[in-house]
Amino acid sequence: MLRKQKPVKDSFVRMTELVLPNDTNTLNNLMGGRMMHLMDVAAAISAQRHSNRIVVTASVDNVSFRQGIKLGSVVTLEAQVTRSFSSSMEVHIDVWAEDIPNGTKVKSNEAFFTFVAVDQSGRPIDVPDAIAETPEEVALYDGALRRRQLRLVLGGRMAPQDATELKALFDLVAQAAEEDSSGSA
Numbered sequence: 001m002l003r004k005q006k007p008v009k010d011s012f013v014r015m016t017e018l019v020l021p022n023d024t025n026t027l028n029n030l031m032g033g034r035m036m037h038l039m040d041v042a043a044a045i046s047a048q049r050h051s052n053r054i055v056v057t058a059s060v061d062n063v064s065f066r067q068g069i070k071l072g073s074v075v076t077l078e079a080q081v082t083r084s085f086s087s088s089m090e091v092h093i094d095v096w097a098e099d100i101p102n103g104t105k106v107k108s109n110e111a112f113f114t115f116v117a118v119d120q121s122g123r124p125i126d127v128p129d130a131i132a133e134t135p136e137e138v139a140l141y142d143g144a145l146r147r148r149q150l151r152l153v154l155g156g157r158m159a160p161q162d163a164t165e166l167k168a169l170f171d172l173v174a175q176a177a178e179e180d181s182s183g184s185a
Helices: 032-051 135-154 164-183
Strands: 005-007 013-018 054-065 074-084 088-099 104-118 129-131
Touching: 013 032, 032 054, 032 074, 032 088, 032 104, 054 135, 074 104, 074 135, 088 135, 104 135, 135 164
Parallel strands: 005 129
Antiparallel strands: 013 074, 054 104, 074 088, 074 129, 088 104
């Protein structure tokens, strides 16, 4: 039976928050834990929009903090499902920090979260296939299987030799290195 299909654009979430004193550390920067909380909320809403189900956070990949976000800044989080698997969905999140008085806006954070849709008993349940349409959506969709296999290998839930997408990527890198070394001889 074919699964329902849904465009990834339908899962898009934009969430905006003001950094208040209670959200900051002693340097008046937004605390990392508070940022991760906001990212988790935005990503969960995106996954719920895609699946129309209750979702739980399964993993968080490489949250990169490029620079501190100061007290009084406006934080905008943009989240969207990149790809779905049986019951799981990968969600990409970009975070922007805006200093309205100075007229500046910078990308401060980026991450991938994985969510699993569950039924009322907490058991995983199928989700719609994700349909990527724009070039950016297609690029994120295409990379999602490699990121998933890497998560599974690192988590001990997949044997490295079974990670065919990762193996193909490393084979390409090795092939390019061989071509470089034979061309310079």
